[in-house]
Amino acid sequence: MKTKNTLILLCALLAAGACRPSPQGGTTAVEPGTNAVIETIMSRRSIRQYTGVPVGRDTMDVILRCGINAPNGQNKQSWAVRVVDNPEWLHGLASALAGDGMSAEDVLQRGFRGAPTVVFIAKDTSYPFSETDCGLLTENMLLSAWSLGIGSICLGGVARQIAGTPAAQPYLDRLQFGDGFELVLCVGFGYPAEQPEARPRDDSKYRFID
Ligand SMILES: Cc1cc2nc3c(=O)[nH]c(=O)nc-3n(C[C@H](O)[C@H](O)[C@H](O)COP(=O)(O)O)c2cc1C
Structure with a gap:
């Protein structure tokens, strides 16, 4: 159970794609929901249905x-x-x-x-x-x-x-x-008239090279 919870937390942090430079170097994971830019990036979806309301x-x-x-x-x-x-x-x-x-x-x-x-x-x-x-x-x-x-x-x-x-x-x-x-x-x-699900992303498309 503990392993499962740790996995869920890890997935949540990875899904947030959330890291910032730490003063000591390296990186620090960012708490989900605390970074507006990352939240915007991760929640944006292509919208294919709109209300009739024009954008000013x-x-x-x-x-x-x-x-x-x-x-x-x-x-x-x-x-x-x-x-x-x-x-x-x-x-x-x-x-x-x-x-x-x-x-x-x-x-x-x-x-x-x-x-x-x-x-x-x-x-x-x-x-x-x-x-x-x-x-x-x-x-x-x-x-x-x-x-x-x-x-x-x-x-x-x-x-x-x-x-x-x-x-x-x-x-x-x-x-x-x-x-x-x-x-x-x-x-x-x-203005969106739908709330589409995220389309899947393939995270094997990026990797670190040592
Ligand atoms: C260069 C480019 C062209 C696209 N052309 C179309 C299009 O003609 N019609 C459409 O419905 N979506 C189009 N899309 C949207 C993509 O299908 C969409 O970004 C992708 O499926 C990922 O979904 P998401 O934006 O919701 O994350 C295009 C996206 C890009 C970047």
């Missing part, structure tokens, strides 16, 4: 500022970010992507997961680390949003569809990314 621009502004404060190569800030919260605009884009038995409503629900705000992120094709920069920017946005009670979903499928659909070109033009920039990812934001 002031709130999105906080999230975007967190995004652009991400670490990035040579501080080039090699991203271009556009935010669309106009439902007619999003419906128009979805209509351009519709076809093959998918209506605009289907695209909004399946492609954009019904998110009321969509952030479009483009990389600088002339900078080899730009996609990494965009990923770090994205993660800062997802985590800051979650800490504010706002859900998010990365939308790689629809980003690729936009890039490959000539009818969507006018919408890409309206995003005005500029020369040398290419859409890499769309990210939906909104």
Whole structure:
């Protein structure tokens, strides 16, 4: 029984992924529930169902500022970010992507997961680390949003569809990314209407090398 309890405690600490540098060197496990950043990271889930409530621009502004404060190569800030919260605009884009038995409503629900705000992120094709920069920017946005009670979903499928659909070109033009920039990812934001379980992670993907 004692071994089982020790195991449960160990699992809880590991699940929290929680370590901080100790003044003596090495690391100290952090008590679960005592570190807001770790709690946010570990509790965030992709949200694929949203309430109809739009996210205020002031709130999105906080999230975007967190995004652009991400670490990035040579501080080039090699991203271009556009935010669309106009439902007619999003419906128009979805209509351009519709076809093959998918209506605009289907695209909004399946492609954009019904998110009321969509952030479009483009990389600088002339900078080899730009996609990494965009990923770090994205993660800062997802985590800051979650800490504010706002859900998010990365939308790689629809980003690729936009890039490959000539009818969507006018919408890409309206995003005005500029020369040398290419859409890499769309990210939906909104208030969660679901509480998904964590998807399993494979901890054999990392290891220490002696
Ligand atoms: C680059 C990228 C593209 C993604 N594209 C989609 C997508 O098109 N549709 C979708 O439902 N989820 C998409 N996701 C979300 C992943 O499926 C999700 O992050 C993963 O299953 C882990 O689940 P979690 O975010 O809840 O931890 C994408 C995530 C990333 C990072």
